[in-house]
Amino acid sequence: MPINLPRISKLIYEASGNEVWQCFGGEQTLDNIQFVKTNPFVIESNGINYLLTSNKDDNNVAAHDFVLLTSKKPIRKDVNANHLNIKRWLKHPSFVVATPDQVIASWKDKFNFIKENEEANIKGLRPPQMGALHSILAHIQNPEDKAIVVMPTGTGKTETMLATLIANECNKILVSVPSDSLRNQISNKFITLGLLKEFGIVGADCMNPIVGILNSGFQTPQELQDFISKCNVVVSTMDILTGCTNAERTILKDSFSHFFVDEAHHSEAETWKELIAKFDKGKVFLFTATPFRNDGQSLKGKVIFNFSLRKAQEQKYYKEINFLPIREYKKELADKKIADKAVEQLKADIEAGYNHILMARCKDKTRAKEVLEYYQAYPELNPIMVHTGIGGLSKKIDAIKRGEHSIIVCVNMLGEGFDLPNLKIAAIHDERQSLPITLQFIGRFTRTSYDELGNASFITNIAYPPIHDELDKLYARNADWNLLLPRMSANATQKEINIKEFLDGFQNINQSEVPFGEINPAMSTVIYKNSNYEWNPSNWQAGFAGIEGYEYVFSDTNHTDTLVIILGKIEKVEWGSFETVQNLQWDIVVIHWDLRPNINRVFLNTSLKAFSGSTLMDAIFGEGRTSLITGMNVFRIFHEVHRLKLYNVGTKRGIGQDITFQSFFGKGVQDGIRELEQGNLIKNNFFGVGYKAGEKVSLGCSVKGKVWSYQRGNLDELTKWCKEIGEIVENDAIDPNIVLQHTLAIEKTSQRPDVMPTHINWHSSMYEFAEDRFRFNFDGVSFDMADVELNLLNPTTNGSLQFSLDTPQHSVHFELQLGVNAETEEKYFQIIKTNQTDCTVLYGNKSADIRDFFQELTPTIWFADGSQLIQNLYVKLKVFPGVIPLDSIITDTWNSVNIGNESQDIAPYIQDSIQYYFINKIRNDFQVIYDDDGKGEIADIIGINDSDKVIDIHLYHLKYARNGTVGNNIDNFYQVCGQAQKSLKWKHKDGKEFFNHLFKRKTKTLNGVSCSRIVKGTEDDLESLLSQAKFTKPINFHIYIVQPSLSKANASNDILLLLGNVHHYLATVGNIELKIYSSL
Template sequence: MRVRLPSIYAVREYKDKNAIRQLLEPEREIDATVVRYTTDGATGWEVTPTDGGLPLLVLNKEPRVRPGVQEAALIKLASPETSNGTMDARAGTWIQHPAFERLGHARGRERVTNAIASWRNAFSYIGEDPANDVIGLRLPQEGALHAIHAHWSVSSGVASVVMPTGTGKTETMLAALVSTPCDRLLVVVPTDALRTQIAAKFLTLGVFKSPQCRVLSASAHYPVVGVLEHKPKTVEAVQEFFDACNIIVTTSQIAGLCAPELQQRMATLCSHLFVDEAHHAEAPTWKTFKLSFASRHILQFTATPFREDDQLIDGKIIYAYPLRKAQAEGYFRPIRFATVFEFDAAKADKAIAEKAVAALEADETGRHVAMARVASIERAVAVHGLYESMGRYHPVLLHSKLGAQERRQSLERLRSGESRIVVCVDMLGEGFDMPELKIAAFHDIRKSLSVTLQLAGRFTRARSDVGDATFIANTANVEVQSELRKLYTQDPDWNDLLPQLSETAIAGEVASQEFLAGFGDFPPEFPLRELKVAASMVIYRTRCSVWEPENFRKGLFAVKSSHEVYHSINQQERVLVVVSGSPRPLSWTDIESIHDWVWELLVAVWDAERSLLFIHGSGKNGEYKSLAKALCGEDVELLTDPLLYRCFHGVTRLLLTNLGLNEQFGRQVRFIGRMGADVASRLPDAAKHNARKAVISGMGYENGATATIGAAKRGRVWSFQRLRIDAFVRWCKHVGTKVIDETIDPEAVLKGTLVPEIADSRPRVMPVAIDWPEAIYTQRESALAVSFGSSTAETEFCRVGIDLVSPTEDGPLFFRIFNDSADAVFQLALPSDDSKIADYRFVQVNGTSTMRRSNTELEMLDFFEENPPVFWFADGSCLEGNQLVKLRATFETFDRNRIQSWDWTGIDIRKEAQGVTGAQDSIQFRVIEKLRADGTYHIIFDDDGAGESADVVTAIHKEEDGRPVIEVDFYHCKYAGGEPGARVDDLYVVCGQAQKSIAWLHGLNRPGFGGGSNF
């Protein structure tokens, strides 16, 4: 029978509930003869090794009389588990063993010292040799170890080692420990699970103590390892615990939450700090803790040197083993990507599950395990039920809400092979080592490159008895960071794409570190690597041969002696960074000594090659001309329009989302603004002599990635992104190159721009519709409400309608706003008075109304003065205040053959809505009745009322080109305004409603939708 024996400990104690252990011998498995045994009231088993070794007794309690030490070893265990011909006694406790005699009288600090002494000259650089069954250092481990010692020979600065998952990162830590050797090492990890795994590795010294390994001498002691699970309360407790250990393993949370004096004592007691999985985002408390180790050797290990929060990892990357090389050398197994294409989430889950089960069935080794990854516990429960319903491979569930025993049982079922499917929520990341994990079913996709690379490494570990990895994901509706999109296209080659992404990202991190290393000292409160610069700047042409960044104070007239100013200069890259803080008085006191602080970031970049100076100011307050002169001389020149508009060059599929024009004619049109998803597509050519381009911004694609760009006439260029300083410098130079390129036509971006005409009278065309101003749709509807008359009751904005009143081709323009019980009527007057200057005003005709916008109230009359509604006319033109936009194209008349005639027998054509009673003689009732009889629609909705999208809204779920779509139809009803007849006025009303519906279609990206709108 096979018998599994527990580890033998030289030290096994607790201090304030924190464990301290040192191995004498690790747990092992032997062949033995096992028979029942009873002695002195104790019962159990006698285990006799077949190799003639010392017999041992596994008893339920300690006997009153023990056998001699050389006669038998004793294990106390109530009931060892036996299955498949194996007795598992690992849960037992040794109470007698000859190895105990080797302990001697060493205690506490002496054990620690003895371990360190045993490591000296005990380490050898011996490479692995699988062909001859020799376990040694892998190539990436040996390279990393040489890089570590090379760095420590010249520097004590923070260093980072980048090794792909599966290349032996943890063993590299062990090698660094014993080859140095480290006097006392603190290892910090991000999670409890990883703390348990890393502590076990250091306790056993990993593969270096295996019989086939000659890297570490057999005389080398196991280290004394302390696991810090609970915060020490006093400096004395820290001293006592750390003094008793060679290695202390804890989490960043525990370390960061310790009091400052405890952290300082930890740093004093440790010679080295190792940080594992350094790509995790840093909490402020953890950052403070690391600063206390500034004088110690700090070594960071990660598979991905870019943090999850897009910040730089501090320290120098001293070694990075390429993922592509790890693949070539067999440490990182190939990945097969299987796609599912389903927009319906339930169908996608089922399809992914079916592919995961199929991959298990195709596994020739019979060892592979599938992990179904989901984003939430609720999803995990649902997906687990789906796998259970398939009746295969006994799926288990893992998430943070399960008890410790439930998690242990699930993991044991996985490791034993009883279960081959696990559904989990971020439970099998760092701290979980299972080479059989080979199938990843992404029911919910990880969105960042850092996490994707980490997760991929869990499935690509190489072992001779398992095969390659399979990843399964739904590619129909993927929301990931831009760099990951190629991974989730149809038929991607992950084996080629992952190394590309990894290499590009690592090269970027190294370049960023080298860039930041060029700056001088800067206060630790403002770490340069964590500054995020808004991509916004002004550009100056310079004529100097050298710049003088040290003179920056001469150009900041607003900076006073009472202000705090910090700066740093990168001389090689010609970059100046200034952070200034100015005191601001508080509204609730006149005491000068009590004030607030306002901080501003300034970044100046001089591109000597192109003779350009770029200046960014977080306050966006001006052109910084005095600063430009201080840096580059008196003859600097601010670049303005039209040159700035060259920045749009190279942006393909450009959609202008913000267009501003300056016009001097009339009060309301000094600035003409247009905002929308694509304002340029509806702006034909028009004369520009009355307007000057003021603001242009839009979005498109540049170099294969989404790009946003904007420019203002007075010299500012911007993009909607925040960048690290090095990326900001690259962006500046990229834009500057285009701005000074004489071959680029600055007018090209706005050729055909439509300039509104200034109207001194209303168009002689029939108005067909009116809509709220565009600015309304960019606000949260929940922040808007309207009250009518003297009532204080508010109506939600989504329940307030706006309609024309008695429209004519040449009469006054009346309109009303209304809810279900009240209204207020207004008139747009053009011109506003007897002045010859074209202008407009609104007149209250009937009723009163008030708008509340957040916490501000104003009369609707005042609101419309600043935000005029949009009148739409039968010829497609529109009027907003006194700004008239005409379409330059003429359109064909509507085809009469497309007009359908319905039977209205029994219907009162003067009664439009069916109301709450469902009036059967109403136009709306007949429409709904006919649509129901048609049987085509899955949903028919009565949307009649203030703020309606239509009188009737229908929806159909169907397939188009093999993909599911939802088709929505709007049905607008119009009752007869007088005696029945073929009046064109009634048709205008319905056409106007239809035109508003089309406008909704083009505005689906407006944030108002979904915030309480009827539609």
């Protein structure tokens, strides 16, 4: 029976769990084994005797040249059954005694720069390894800062470290890693020098380094010093290193010539940062696949080499990635669907001859237990759960590596440092919401350790994608991950490189108390025209009043275009007069000079409030040489900002009306007011959010010249943003009068208006979230906003204001009461629940009784004249609109239709209903038709067309005729007018929310019978529209009222006025022209 022997490694030192090793040869297999004797236990193979013993102090060791340590006393039975566990060599003729210096001496002139050439079958360093090595060696000659080496997972970071050790003949290297598994993996590489000897990169007579493995701390600093003195390389987790005392940290700093930090995207964590700062910057090398962090912090240091993810994929270091999404809005069903899809792919891979392993990753142990149940439905694949703290973890990991389990459910494991090429299928049950973590995670599955292992596959639920926009693109259905992954990583990495290059231009940056790389100002500026072609930034203090009052003053200039001033001042707190309680107020001033052919502008950004920069400009550019750009041209910044929502509007004196309900409480003011509503108001300041060049932007401006955004960025991004703003503001081809605004009359009231209520809306802040943010729980049954709705109860012109919260099975009744407090004379409001149905609302990490919820987030009641009641704030138009234009009314004969029957119900449909008739009337006009009739509907019928540049969505609101007759009963219109007005909210929500709503409700159920709501088109059509709405195409909304009871020829003035109010609202708030379908 053959016996596998471990590599020929000598354990030089062992104490407190820490070890020092040196390798003298590789693994081998003994065959033709003969038993020589059993006491001591000696076997013979090919003429050589081997002593096997479980006692490392065995007296027989001296008499033998080849001695192996076993885990238990060796016996013939175990040898024959191949159950003998050999731990290590105790003695071997190859063992020599050498000091670390002698080892280094053996490396001299033994490194060969052999470059890999696949066509010529030459094995050597790959291009990223060769490039990184040359960059490192060059940096070592002039190390001004910590070096950052960016190499994506799988391109050979560890081998690059090994090559650096030998090529540079490094005296003593400390290697830190974030995990135990990575420590074992990297220490083994250093012990054997990996592939360097096999490929001839390192000479055969070059001694392997003496490697210390730090598994725990030492009792005394002297023990640590002794340990280090025995080694060429020490490998440790960062947790052990950061746990060192100050004395031990000093020993580390003084003992090592180089400090390699692996997976260095962790290095800005406070404990890591403190330790790294102890070392001289020139000693530190940060190796990472992703030089950016989830918390936004960037790595400190100089990027000396950056091999992008795109290049890695182009050069075949990564396999192709298959993205296999599922869409399931019910979270309780999503895990099963993910598991089924992942197992389906696993079985297909196995059938195709690929010995793949599936990993299902969960965010915590509770989720892992839940998810494991779904995989246990496939016992033939032997699913297993692993996480830190689980019993027998090491044995489970070993079993996984042996291929005994085809499915692994894990918690935050099998990532960094876990090298198992067969891991090719990832079932992502809990999304990883950071780009760095995602790239690390994906990298584990796409490495090409063995070409025959095929491609990686990823399965996740795209109904609830991560928050970050970049990952939203990644998780879009049919996304080409092979394209998106490199592009995202390159963008993120390039941002880091850009800021480093920008900061390199500053001369005195290291003297600043505030790290320039961490400055993250709000994007804001005022703009000056400049007539001078020279500047004197060092003279800035001459133009800064009160500079002597600052305790800290620092300034530096980048190249010739950006001056950064940092100021610190001790100030008294505003809430008292104390000598011992004070604030240290920090402020920043950034001046960027944009001087190009035909362009000479200066931008001023500052955190100082009410700061006037005129004297500062005079001091730097000369008196009278700059002039502040003010006035209406500043409003040009809104040029080409599409789907703009204005959140803050300031106006000067005027006569017109701002009919948008958002303006007075900060909700979005809509994207245009038509010419007929304009009055004498003058723009003063605007702030809003919209989309420009496919990206969401926030912009504000004032006639005084200030331009601002809620966006933040580093100093490099600020200067680029300023240049873009300057180009727009001074472009005379742009009309500044692109945004017009009016105001509303607002007053507190203690009485309801004597006007008919038409509809009730959720509190405006609720529309800022996805529909599943709010969950309404009735006796354990939960609904989100897609399946509940608010309705008025028994509306009248002067009765109590009652409303209900309704689901298909439940209804909770309320009353909004208004009054005056007799003691304080303050006007108040309160919500009263008027029936016995209970409901609890869950939102975020809060829960509330439904009455308390509505007391805080009170719905808005709208009235027939366009006014609205928000709690006890009554908001009305100053000038009422007229009747609806008659050309907005379209007539029909309604042949064979029972106009008293509104809904077609479910298949088989009610064919004489208004809905059935109208769907067939418009069937040929749309690519997709959707029946959304029911509680929580957007509209009764939705028609969708997709063109090259825009998605057009048509919302049809239907209402039956009371008594089935045509006439002038205005009660036929209040509800449907309210529905039309309510549906406008969808224009101002993200397009994905609209299509998510349709997906959630894709099945229509009535009395236990179901059918699809998609009357024309397919789910794939909706998927395509969803992706386009997210990332490429704007959406145009069109709204209709379908009411056969109206006679266009004989309509009453009251009805036409009511329709005129809705027409006016949709036009002014949404720039949508209401159309009415009526009878003749």
